[in-house]
Amino acid sequence: EVQLLESGGGLVQPGGSLRLSCTASGFTFSSYGMSWVRQAPGKGLEWVSAISAGGDSTMYADSVRGRFTSSIDNSKNTLYLQMNSLRAEDTAIYYCAKRFGVNWFDPWGQGTLVTVSS
Amino acid sequence: EIVLTQSPATLSLSPGERATLSCRASQSVTRYLAWYQQKPGQAPRLLIYDASNRATGIPARFSGSGSGTDFTLTISSLEAEDFAVYYCQQRSSWPLTFGGGTKVEIK
Numbered sequence: 450e451v452q453l454l455e456s457g458g459g460l461v462q463p464g465g466s467l468r469l470s471c472t473a474s475g476f477t478f479s480s481y482g483m484s485w486v487r488q489a490p491g492k493g494l495e496w497v498s499a500i501s502a503g504g505d506s507t508m509y510a511d512s513v514r515g516r517f518t519s520s521i522d523n524s525k526n527t528l529y530l531q532m533n534s535l536r537a538e539d540t541a542i543y544y545c546a547k548r549f550g551v552n553w554f555d556p557w558g559q560g561t562l563v564t565v566s567s
Numbered sequence: 568e569i570v571l572t573q574s575p576a577t578l579s580l581s582p583g584e585r586a587t588l589s590c591r592a593s594q595s596v597t598r599y600l601a602w603y604q605q606k607p608g609q610a611p612r613l614l615i616y617d618a619s620n621r622a623t624g625i626p627a628r629f630s631g632s633g634s635g636t637d638f639t640l641t642i643s644s645l646e647a648e649d650f651a652v653y654y655c656q657q658r659s660s661w662p663l664t665f666g667g668g669t670k671v672e673i674k
Contacts, residue, residue, distance in 0.1 A: 484663075486611075494603075494611065494654055496663040510662050544610055552658035553601050555622060557610035 458561030471528040471545030482548035487541035571666035586642040590655035
């Protein structure tokens with residue numbers, strides 16, 4: 450069974466940094482691209498970042514480009530999202546998701562909450 | 568950026584009724600559209616991809632149709648567990664985008 454487990458969320462001040470992790474199991478992690486998708490409280494879904502299998506290619510939403518960085522560690526079956534220069538509008542549940550087919554998301558982790566507030 | 572507009576925002580129906588949800592794209596996405604279901608406190612779940620293909624384990628009462636700019640998710644006969652929020656998503660071009668969602672609630 451494919452499982453994705455996010456961690457690293459929490460409360461951070463505006464301008465601060467946080468690193469999220471997504472630990473995968475149940476599939477050959479190094480063979481699949483991954484994505485991050487976020488959901489602000491009570492709002493809809495927003496794609497944040499995608500990374501190719503192997504990590505050599507990344508894509509970002511305009512809202513986070515230059516501030517967020519996705520990376521992978523295949524030895525640990527783990528996806529990361531380094532978030533710098535955080536803003537109040539980055540407050541959201543952050544989900545990691547395994548790429549299914551070409552840029553569909555299946556399955557998703559349970560999410561980790563990031564709150565940016567002073 | 569391709570904007571996806573879902574309608575209606577809320578759909579009030581009774582169990583056993585047919586649900587028809589719409590997703591309209593600001594430009595053609597050919598058939599590169601998916602549908603997700605999200606229940607309160609849970610992560611989204613992939614239902615339909617490439618406009619009309621059901622994901623693994625998804626019941627046959629869920630079906631998708633459409634191409635170009637207009638897409639439909641149909642739930643043929645609503646069951647209690649189907650009351651949730653539904654999102655469409657396109658992968659035709661970057662950035663990947665989602666619609667704003669349709670909430671299917673019990674009437």
